[in-house]
Each structure stands twice: as C-alpha cells, then as structure tokens.
Amino acid sequence: MAETSKIVDGFLFMPPALRAWISKDIPEQPFSGQIPWTPLGKSIRETTFSLITTAGISMRSDPPFDMEREKDEPAWGDPSYREIPKTATERDIEVSHLHINTTHIKQDINVMLPLTRFQEFEQQGLIGKLAPTCYSYYGFQLDPTALLDETMPKVADRMRHENVEAVLLTPA
Amino acid sequence: MGQVAHYLEAKGFSTVTLTNTPEFHRQVGIPRVAAIEYPYGRPVGQVHDQNGQRQVLMAALSVLEDATEPGQVVHLPFTWPEEPKKTDWQPPEISPIIKLNLDEIKKLGAEARKKKVSPH
Numbered sequence: 657m658a659e660t661s662k663i664v665d666g667f668l669f670m671p672p673a674l675r676a677w678i679s680k681d682i683p684e685q686p687f688s689g690q691i692p693w694t695p696l697g698k699s700i701r702e703t704t705f706s707l708i709t710t711a712g713i714s715m716r717s718d719p720p721f722d723m724e725r726e727k728d729e730p731a732w733g734d735p736s737y738r739e740i741p742k743t744a745t746e747r748d749i750e751v752s753h754l755h756i757n758t759t760h761i762k763q764d765i766n767v768m769l770p771l772t773r774f775q776e777f778e779q780q781g782l783i784g785k786l787a788p789t790c791y792s793y794y795g796f797q798l799d800p801t802a803l804l805d806e807t808m809p810k811v812a813d814r815m816r817h818e819n820v821e822a823v824l825l826t827p828a
Numbered sequence: 829m830g831q832v833a834h835y836l837e838a839k840g841f842s843t844v845t846l847t848n849t850p851e852f853h854r855q856v857g858i859p860r861v862a863a864i865e866y867p868y869g870r871p872v873g874q875v876h877d878q879n880g881q882r883q884v885l886m887a888a889l890s891v892l893e894d895a896t897e898p899g900q901v902v903h904l905p906f907t908w909p910e911e912p913k914k915t916d917w918q919p920p921e922i923s924p925i926i927k928l929n930l931d932e933i934k935k936l937g938a939e940a941r942k943k944k945v946s947p948h
Contacts, residue, residue, distance in 0.1 A: 664863035664903045666849030669912045672944075673937020677929065679851065680936070687857035691898035692837035700889050710829055711869065730924035754923045756869035757916055766881055767870040773881050783889070793832075796925070800831050808832060812839045822842040822892060824885075826871050827829035827849075 696822060704785040706820040708811070709769045710795025711761055711828040712753040714738040721752040721794045733796035735803040737811055740790045742771055755796055756828050768826055787818040795828050830856030837898075844892035846871050846884070850901050861901040862888040866908050867915040874909070 667675040696703065712721045715738065722734040740749070746765045751758035761768045774786040791811050797803050815823070830852060833843045837859050848871050850863035864871050864884060873881040884906060891902045908915065926933065 662865070662903050662905050662907075664848075664850055664865040666847075666851045666863070666865075668865055669848075669867045669915055669917055671937070672940045673933045674926070676936035676940040677933045682851050682855050685854065687854050687899060689857055691857040691859050692834050693859055693898040694837045694840050694842045696842040696892060700893050708832065727924050730928045753869075754919055754921070757919055758869070759916075760870050760875050764875040766878075767872050767875055770872050770881060770885055773872070773878070773885055776882075777885070782886070795829065796923075798925075804831060804835055808835045812836065812841070815841065816839075820841060822844070823836055824888060824892075825829055825833055825843055825845040827845065827847050828869050828871075 698821075700783050700822070701781060702784045703822050704787055704819050705774060705783055705822050705824060706787045706815050706818070707769055707771065707774065707790040707824050707826070709790075709792050709826045709828065711756070711758075711768045711792055711826075712751055712794040713740060713761065713765070713769055713792035714750050714752065715740060715744065715748055716750055720750045723752050723754055726754060726796070731798050733798065734794045735797060735800075735807055737791055737793040737807045739814070740769065740771070740792055742775060742786050742788055742790055744771060744790075753794070753796075753828060768828060770824075770826075774824075787815065787820045789814060789818060830858045833859050842892060844888055844895075846888045850903070853899070853901055857899055858901075859898045860891055860895045862891040863901055863903045864888075864906060865904075866906070867912075867917040869917050873906075880906075 714720045751761045777783040778786050836843050844860040845858050846862045887904050
C-alpha cells in the first residue's frame with residue numbers, strides 16, 4: 657500500500673487520566689525481545705484464514721463469558737474462548753465486555769469480527785478461504801497464563817484441523 | 829493480544845493484528861501490526877459501512893502479505909469521521925479494574941493536566 661505519514665495515536669479516544677494510567681506500563685523504548693515469526697510465503701489469494709477477536713463474543717446457543725466473577729474480582733478476566741461459525745451474524749451472538757460499549761458490535765458484528773466481509777473476499781477470490789470456524793476470547797487478561805496454557809492449544813488444534821494458515825487478530 | 833500472536837506464530841500460523849493501540853507493541857512485540865486510529869471496539873470501521881470496512885481489511889491484509897520481518901508496524905491512513913469525545917466507545921458502567929484504581933487514575937489525570945499547562 658501507499659506510504660502514509662499518519663502515526664496512529666492509540667489513546668486519541670481516551671480521557672487524559674485513563675491515558676496516563678494505561679501508558680505508565682508501556683515502555684518508551686522499542687521492543688527488543690524475540691518475536692516469533694511464520695512467514696506467509698504465498699499470496700493471500702491462496703491462503704486459508706481464520707479470525708480471532710478479544711471482544712467477548714459468544715453464540716447465543718453457548719454460555720456467555722463470565723462477567724459476574726470479574727465484578728467481584730476486578731483483576732480476573734474470563735480466560736475461556738468461544739467458537740464462532742463463519743456464517744454467524746449479529747442476530748446469533750451475545751457480546752460480554754466490561755471495558756467497551758458493546759452496542760456497535762451487536763448492530764454489526766463486522767466492526768469487530770469481520771465474518772461477512774471475509775466471506776465476500778472468499779467469494780470474490782481476494783482470499784483463498786475463510787475457515788469454517790472463527791474465535792473469540794475475552795481481552796481483559798492481566799495474567800494470561802490460563803489463556804495461553806489452556807485456551808490457545810485448543811484453538812490452535814482446531815485451526816490446524818481446518819487447515820488455517822493465517823489469522824487476523826482484532827483486539828477490542 | 830500480543831502474546832496470542834506470539835503463540836500462534838510459534839505454532840506455525842502467520843498473524844496480522846489490526847489494533848487501535850499500537851503502543852502495546854513496545855510492551856510485547858507484536859509480529860505484524862496494522863495500526864488503525866478508530867475507537868475501541870470498532871477496529872474494522874463504522875456500523876454497516878461495508879465499503880469502509882473492506883478498505884481497512886484489505887489494508888490489514890496487505891500488511892500480512894508485505895511484511896518481511898517480525899515487529900513491523902504499519903500505520904493505516906484512515907481517519908474516524910467523529911470527534912473522539914463523541915465516539916461513545918466507553919462501557920455504560922466504569923469497569924471493575926478502573927473502579928478499583930479510580931483514585932490513582934484521577935491523580936495521574938490531574939498531574940497530566942498540570943504538565944500540559946506548565947511544560948518543563
């Protein structure tokens with residue numbers, strides 16, 4: 657894509673106090689550790705995708721994410737995940753999240769988990785495929801141990817089973 | 829989300845993260861970042877704006893396709909059409925963790941405002 661001079665301000669929409677509180681834990685220096693890397697090595701037109709969002713989206717037929725425990729234990733966030741079929745629409749879902757306004761996602765799931773757009777991309781040949789299953793977990797994870805040790809192995813297994821090669825991640 | 833991206837890349841999946849807060853990249857090192865200056869909870873775009881959503885997603889997919897090394901951040905050129913204060917992204921109730929830390933948050937807010945008035 658074309659070069660752009662815009663530098664995104666990730667706190668533009670935040671009140672100054674919240675900005676100060678959240679950014680105090682972010683280092684000034686660039687990240688210097690190792691970053692794991694799987695090269696794509698092919699065109700997106702030949703790639704099978706899945707989507708993962710942190711927005712706390714669940715199918716109405718499944719239990720919603722646990723918000724009640726977080727109200728009692730403010731440092732705890734539900735570490736489980738939900739599978740969202742690629743054909744799901746806003747009519748099929750619940751959205752549980754205590755840190756954002758969920759109204760917009762309930763009006764149009766694509767603002768957060770772009771299932772319909774990716775199905776269109778598939779039909780138009782812009783991507784290879786959207787795998788049958790996409791995923792949501794809940795983004796508020798101060799301690800990500802359970803998410804990484806228990807939840808993600810199940811997600812990765814399922815994705816491998818569905819021949820997923822690339823994933824679009826959309827944090828809320 | 830950065831740690832999940834790490835996990836997936838280590839397991840052989842290529843990832844691109846479409847995020848409203850690319851600053852977290854400095855904390856966790858995200859493999860491929862498409863940064864978008866849109867409100868939290870709507871990184872892909874406005875409700876029912878199919879064309880706008882498509883543009884953002886195709887730009888994010890270009891980042892996936894074009895990135896040549898881990899840790900690349902691409903700032904997407906899109907601008908949200910509403911004033912930041914009018915974006916209505918906040919939850920109806922203050923979140924439990926913010927409620928718990930409200931005194932400290934207010935203090936930091938007051939300090940930040942002071943700094944703005946008299947910069948050193």
